[in-house]
Amino acid sequence: MATVTLNRAEKTYDNGFKALHGIDLHIGDGEFTVLVGPSGCGKSTLLRMIAGLESITNGEIKIDDRVVNNVAPADRDIAMVFQNYALYPHMTNYANMAYGLKNRGYSKVEIDTRVRDAAKILQLDDYLERKPQQLSGGQRQRVAMGRAIVREPKVFLFDEPLSNLDAKLRVDMRLEIKNLQQRLGITSVYVTHDQVEAMTLADRLIVMNAGVAEQIGTPIEIYEKPASLFVASFIGSPSMNFLNGTVSDDKSHVVIGDGSKINLDHQIESGRELVVGVRPEHFTLTVDGSGALKARVRMIESLGAETLVYLEFGEKNESVTLRMQGTHQFAKGQELALATTTDLVHLFDRDSGKRL
Amino acid sequence: MYQSKWRSIANHVILILGSLFMILPVWIAFVSSTHTREFLFQNGLQFWFGGHFLENYGAILFDTAATKGRVTALEMLFNSMVLGLGFAIGKVIISMMAAYAIVYFRFRLAVPIFWVIFSTLLLPLEVRIVPSYEVVSSLGLLNTYTGLILPLIASATGTFFFRQFFRSVPDELLEAARLDGAGPLRFFIDILVPLSVTMIAAIFIIMFVVGWNQYLWPLLMTTDDQLYTIVIGIKQVYNSLYEGGQIPQFPKAFALTIMATIPPVLVVVIFQRMFVKGLVETEK
Numbered sequence: 001m002a003t004v005t006l007n008r009a010e011k012t013y014d015n016g017f018k019a020l021h022g023i024d025l026h027i028g029d030g031e032f033t034v035l036v037g038p039s040g041c042g043k044s045t046l047l048r049m050i051a052g053l054e055s056i057t058n059g060e061i062k063i064d065d066r067v068v069n070n071v072a073p074a075d076r077d078i079a080m081v082f083q084n085y086a087l088y089p090h091m092t093n094y095a096n097m098a099y100g101l102k103n104r105g106y107s108k109v110e111i112d113t114r115v116r117d118a119a120k121i122l123q124l125d126d127y128l129e130r131k132p133q134q135l136s137g138g139q140r141q142r143v144a145m146g147r148a149i150v151r152e153p154k155v156f157l158f159d160e161p162l163s164n165l166d167a168k169l170r171v172d173m174r175l176e177i178k179n180l181q182q183r184l185g186i187t188s189v190y191v192t193h194d195q196v197e198a199m200t201l202a203d204r205l206i207v208m209n210a211g212v213a214e215q216i217g218t219p220i221e222i223y224e225k226p227a228s229l230f231v232a233s234f235i236g237s238p239s240m241n242f243l244n245g246t247v248s249d250d251k252s253h254v255v256i257g258d259g260s261k262i263n264l265d266h267q268i269e270s271g272r273e274l275v276v277g278v279r280p281e282h283f284t285l286t287v288d289g290s291g292a293l294k295a296r297v298r299m300i301e302s303l304g305a306e307t308l309v310y311l312e313f314g315e316k317n318e319s320v321t322l323r324m325q326g327t328h329q330f331a332k333g334q335e336l337a338l339a340t341t342t343d344l345v346h347l348f349d350r351d352s353g354k355r356l
Numbered sequence: 357m358y359q360s361k362w363r364s365i366a367n368h369v370i371l372i373l374g375s376l377f378m379i380l381p382v383w384i385a386f387v388s389s390t391h392t393r394e395f396l397f398q399n400g401l402q403f404w405f406g407g408h409f410l411e412n413y414g415a416i417l418f419d420t421a422a423t424k425g426r427v428t429a430l431e432m433l434f435n436s437m438v439l440g441l442g443f444a445i446g447k448v449i450i451s452m453m454a455a456y457a458i459v460y461f462r463f464r465l466a467v468p469i470f471w472v473i474f475s476t477l478l479l480p481l482e483v484r485i486v487p488s489y490e491v492v493s494s495l496g497l498l499n500t501y502t503g504l505i506l507p508l509i510a511s512a513t514g515t516f517f518f519r520q521f522f523r524s525v526p527d528e529l530l531e532a533a534r535l536d537g538a539g540p541l542r543f544f545i546d547i548l549v550p551l552s553v554t555m556i557a558a559i560f561i562i563m564f565v566v567g568w569n570q571y572l573w574p575l576l577m578t579t580d581d582q583l584y585t586i587v588i589g590i591k592q593v594y595n596s597l598y599e600g601g602q603i604p605q606f607p608k609a610f611a612l613t614i615m616a617t618i619p620p621v622l623v624v625v626i627f628q629r630m631f632v633k634g635l636v637e638t639e640k
């Protein structure tokens with residue numbers, strides 16, 4: 001049981017590249033925290049700094065109340081699961097799981113009980129005497145998790161553990177990880193760039209962008225109140241529609257494109273230019289088309305349970321996406337009127353990209 | 357079909373001729389070594405066995421007179437074995453450790469040091485043989501196994517191959533081991549060495565054969581017959597074939613030659629198995 005605290009943690013690599021620009025973060029006891037962000041934003045760097053595999057350039061990292069900046073990885077009481085499993089190929093799965101305990105001087109009996117317990121939890125009982133190559137990808141990943149569990153560490157670290165698995169297995173393993181973490185109650189930090197994984201696993205989500213934590217919050221907070229254009233576009237699929245507009249004279253709505261209106265309940269000075277964000281699932285079709293966005297159907301994707309409609313509007317053919325429950329048919333070029341409600345509209349400053 | 361059949365026949369003919377070309381001299385030496393010297397002298401080289409196998413090989417193995425010195429072939433085989441094994445094992449150990457330091461430890465001069473080691477690949481032993489001799493003799497190690505083996509033990513080739521291999525081992529393995537509480541030594545012994553079995557076997561085979569076939573260095577190093585290796589022994593025997601006006605001892609010279617080839621062949625055969633097994637098992 002442990003907390004992890006980062007104070008202005010910075011990382012500059014030897015080649016002078018600044019990968020992290022000061023991260024502040026507090027991870028509570030037993031919390032499942034997910035780091036999400038586009039490739040190269042510094043997720044792995046941050047995780048590896050917590051693990052002690054990368055040094056920290058500035059700031060401090062604490063596990064519980066101990067500053068661990070200069071503590072060796074093995075002495076931080078953490079366990080890590082790697083994307084490519086990183087199992088020792090010449091050892092049996094049993095030996096793979098036992099290795100860390102052996103190095104820490106546990107007795108044979110103790111090691112055996114722990115490994116067998118973990119194997120039972122992970123349904124690996126029958127595979128202990130095999131070598132990692134003789135297992136499927138999912139089983140290997142479970143061995144890697146077993147290696148982490150047997151240590152009973154203070155903190156679990158996962159670096160994209162599921163990205164080498166196929167889609168179906170990924171869903172299964174996701175549930176399994178979540179269950180396991182809740183059952184063991186071990187503080188966890190999980191890196192992914194799959195936002196479904198991020199949304200479903202996280203107690204708390206950290207959206208990173210170019211070495212900065214753009215927003216920290218529960219998945220729902222982040223979905224409902226994205227702090228910036230970046231977060232808004234990154235979380236949610238298909239991603240949020242962004243429409244450039246100007247606040248009307250009476251401040252009651254924003255004028256978009258060729259004069260369509262989106263109603264406002266914020267107090268914003270008239271004439272201000274801003275970006276209006278509406279999620280594809282928050283548009284509805286209106287019948288009369290008054291005060292709504294009129295757009296022409298460009299393409300339809302039917303997914304069975306839902307239908308994605310890609311439309312364009314205005315003279316500049318700006319695109320907008322609509323997501324509807326069930327199946328629907330529209331002709332190409334057909335004009336639809338899209339409406340939304342004021343509380344589902346997100347407003348962002350056009351220059352800074354910050355939420356208004 | 358027709359064409360490929362002819363091509364395949366042609367291929368086989370070439371292969372068979374090539375094999376004969378290489379095997380025939382060995383075969384002739386072997387079967388000729390089972391005749392008496394008088395018979396061989398009168399009838400020339402033989403293509404089939406004579407009846408004196410035990411007699412000739414027994415003499416050469418256990419009788420110092422047959423080898424023209426004060427050692428038997430058995431003793432020379434033993435010396436060669438010590439040299440070959442010491443040479444091969446020493447090279448594997450030293451070059452593995454050197455490569456480990458170069459690949460896994462961040463020290464300032466790692467790269468230049470590697471290139472210095474690498475450039476010595478260009479210099480054969482013969483270039484430094486005089487200074488090496490000086491050093492060994494002033495250390496009082498002439499006519500000792502240590503003096504015979506130690507100066508040859510550093511290996512640029514081995515270091516180079518191990519370095520390339522270590523660099524291909526995924527970094528995550530090292531990181532996982534660090535998290536598992538394995539220090540540098542543990543990681544080396546528990547992870548790196550087992551992963552390198554294939555490499556070790558390959559380098560061991562090559563180095564054993566090279567060590568076994570060393571001629572100039574043991575010749576310089578050993579003035580005492582007791583330390584002669586079999587390669588020197590062969591030279592000795594062939595040199596003295598026509599001495600003393602007797603009928604030349606060709607069968608025994610051949611027998612000695614044949615015996616000198618057996619241990620390297622055995623090493624290759626035995627370790628090749630391991631080598632292939634290693635290739636099949638650890639595909640990482």
Ligand SMILES: Nc1ncnc2c1ncn2[C@@H]1O[C@H](COP(=O)(O)OP(=O)(O)OP(=O)(O)O)[C@@H](O)[C@H]1O
Pocket residue numbers: 013014015017019037038039040041042043044045046193
């Ligand atoms: N050893 C290194 N030396 C220099 N720069 C590095 C090093 N490792 C990573 N970087 C850089 O730091 C940035 C962050 O890398 P990091 O591996 O943390 O990204 P990531 O968010 O995990 O991306 P991905 O989703 O692709 O794994 C990248 O721009 C990368 O090029």
Ligand SMILES: [Mg+2]
Pocket residue numbers: 043044045
């Ligand atoms: Mg990464």
